[in-house]
Amino acid sequence: MCPLSSLVARTVYTVRHRVSRWTVLLSLLLRCLPVLASAQEATIVGTVTDPSGAVVPNVEILVTNVDTGAVRTLATNDAGQYVVPGLLIGKYDLKAQASGFKVEEYKGVVLDVNDRIRVDFQMKLGQIPESSNSSFGRGSFPARSVRRSLSTVTI
Secondary structure, eight states, rough: OOOOHHHHHHHHHHHHHHHHHHHHHHHHOOOHHHHHHTTTTEEEHHHEETSSSSSSOOOOEEEEEHHHHHHEEEETTTTTTEEEEEEEEEEEEEEEEEEOOOEEEEEEEEEEETTTEEEOOEEEETTTTTTTEEOOTTTTOTTTTTOOOOOOOOO
């Protein structure tokens, strides 16, 4: 075999081997991106009830990021439940409002990476303009209303 053809064969093998390694590395990196992106997010879940404990459907829930001012609005389902996924870590204010009930608020809900916090509202009968504020920070959540959980809620 000619020395030149041997050199060409080794070069081709080396180039293919390097391309193969880079392809594998790039593939692994791309698979990890969704995990890295979701690692900075958290979720808030909850149920809205009336004074008797019955669930209240179609309650408007407003979730406001205190740091950025971004607002997400959603409504509870027929079982009075809501889920707000994909929230950036930070401090949030939550508000629940429905016709025939006073506005209920929770201020200063702190979300950390991969948190799944439960914020339940118990609506009080009254007019919409009235408001009942509940302010709290990390470590001082009312035990009956807000809970951290690793479980999932299926709606």
